[in-house]
Amino acid sequence: MVLRDFYEYVSEFCGNPLALYFAQSEGRASAAGDRDEAYELKAEKLLDDYGNSILRMAYSYVHNMSDAEDVLQDTLIQYLKAAPHFENPAHEKNWLLRVAGNISKNRIDYNKVRESDELNDELVAAGREDLSFVWEAVKSLPAIYREVIHLYYYEGYPTAEIASILKEKDSTVRSHLSRGREQLREILKEAYDFE
Amino acid sequence: MSNKYGDIMDKVEVTDEMRTRIISNIGSYDFQKVEVLHSIARKRRYIALAACLVLVLFAAVAIPKFMAQNQDVTDTGGSGIVECSSISELSQSVGFTVKEVNYVTFKVSKTTYTDNDGMAEITYKGTGKESVVYRMSKGDEDNSGDYSEYKSTVKADIAGSKVTLKGNDGAYVLAIWSDGTYSYSIALTSGANKAEWHKIIESIQ
Numbered sequence: 001m002v003l004r005d006f007y008e009y010v011s012e013f014c015g016n017p018l019a020l021y022f023a024q025s026e027g028r029a030s031a032a033g034d035r036d037e038a039y040e041l042k043a044e045k046l047l048d049d050y051g052n053s054i055l056r057m058a059y060s061y062v063h064n065m066s067d068a069e070d071v072l073q074d075t076l077i078q079y080l081k082a083a084p085h086f087e088n089p090a091h092e093k094n095w096l097l098r099v100a101g102n103i104s105k106n107r108i109d110y111n112k113v114r115e116s117d118e119l120n121d122e123l124v125a126a127g128r129e130d131l132s133f134v135w136e137a138v139k140s141l142p143a144i145y146r147e148v149i150h151l152y153y154y155e156g157y158p159t160a161e162i163a164s165i166l167k168e169k170d171s172t173v174r175s176h177l178s179r180g181r182e183q184l185r186e187i188l189k190e191a192y193d194f195e
Numbered sequence: 196m197s198n199k200y201g202d203i204m205d206k207v208e209v210t211d212e213m214r215t216r217i218i219s220n221i222g223s224y225d226f227q228k229v230e231v232l233h234s235i236a237r238k239r240r241y242i243a244l245a246a247c248l249v250l251v252l253f254a255a256v257a258i259p260k261f262m263a264q265n266q267d268v269t270d271t272g273g274s275g276i277v278e279c280s281s282i283s284e285l286s287q288s289v290g291f292t293v294k295e296v297n298y299v300t301f302k303v304s305k306t307t308y309t310d311n312d313g314m315a316e317i318t319y320k321g322t323g324k325e326s327v328v329y330r331m332s333k334g335d336e337d338n339s340g341d342y343s344e345y346k347s348t349v350k351a352d353i354a355g356s357k358v359t360l361k362g363n364d365g366a367y368v369l370a371i372w373s374d375g376t377y378s379y380s381i382a383l384t385s386g387a388n389k390a391e392w393h394k395i396i397e398s399i400q
Contacts, residue, residue: 036222043221051209059207068207073217077224109311110340111328111382122206134199142307144278154204193199 043076050093053155054100060150061104063139065118071107075100094165097155101147101166108143130191137187145180148173153194279308282317289315293331296381298398300391301325314338327395328382335373339380345369351389353396362386370396 051072058071078099086092107113117139123132138146151162159177163170185192279285286293288310301321309316314332332338345361345368352358356374360367366386372379381395 035226039224039226040218040222043218047209047214047217051214052207055209055213056204056207060204065207069213069217072209072213073220076217076221080221080226119203119207123203128202131199131203135203138200138203149200150204153200191199 039080042080046076046079046096049089050096053093054096056154057097057100057147057150058104059119060138060146060154061101061143062107062113063119064114064116066116067104067107067113071100071103074103078103094161097151098165098167105143133191134188137184140187141180141183145176145183148176149180149184149194152177276312277310279310282308284308285310285315285317289313289332291315291333291377293317294399296327296329296395296399298394299327300383300385300387300395325384327384329399330378330380332378333376335375335378337371337380338378339369339371339382349389351392353393354399356396358392358396360389360392367392372396 054075055068055072058068058075059065062068062071075096079096084092084095086095120132120135123129123135138149141149147166148159148162151157151165152159157165159173160170162168163173166173168176181194184194277288279288282293282295285308290313293315295317296319299319299321301323303319304322305320307318307320309318311330314330317329319327319329330338330340346363347365347367348359348361349367350357350359353372356372356379358370358372361369361371363386365388367389368383368386370379370381370392379399387395
């Protein structure tokens, strides 16, 4: 608690505490090297804790590995630049998923996404046409349904928390979830298992 | 939970190569530049506050007079992204009459109307991956959001406007033009030749 208060105090008056710590430690020249190392260490930790979740969230939007990797990297850079403070790891993860979602949506809006879909290629190559069929069905949904489907069925968030991540109303999320499921049910028929 | 969707997503993983690339890129990212900008921004906080106060005072005096002279100024278009159910709803949302594309090179299976923060965006989707994204906004700036480098860029007189067509090897995927009051852009997933573009743009009404 004391540490957190100190962190907030420093944040309020001096900006990014990570940068401040290094700027004041061993002189500017060595601090720059230490700072780079600190960023890399933090990035390593974020990749360990949330890398797969962020990558999957990004992939659910952009449908190819190169763009998903770019989104993951940009999300980590946003985190390191903002140095946000969280009450618990769940809030931290929510923040990262929200940023990853926004970056992904920007790429889609500006038609920057590539055409390849390595995941589908892998499913087909592995003879998993059943999974490829489901993936193609999810891909065909509008992004507003897809993001809710992903967070609900893969990340296991309740709709209220999805609303918080996406900055939407709970009712909107429930409605998107319901419409997304309805469309999936129509496409998948017997293969439908989004319950 | 959906078992199949879970099985699918489990296959998307951060690989060692990906991890190395990301850490390396982050290591060479210039965070210091960003920090300097933040520092300048903090120092300017009070100047900005003072400027805001001046602006508020100016607005309090000037806006009522300006509004009285020109009622239409209150129409500033939408804010944020709003999905609309029809062209008329979209026109109402963005605050101007949105024209529609009536010819595309495939059979349209779905049309989406979006007020993208005051810019009208209509997406026509086919039964496959083909789609057309048509944008209309106030002003004469390029509103396409597509800053890719294309091999071919040509100008064409179409429907009374100077249209810039961009693409590769004679297949143009992007058209941008303005009539002085509004900017227009059309992006295609698969390229079309000039004759097709004439048909597409001339169909707008």
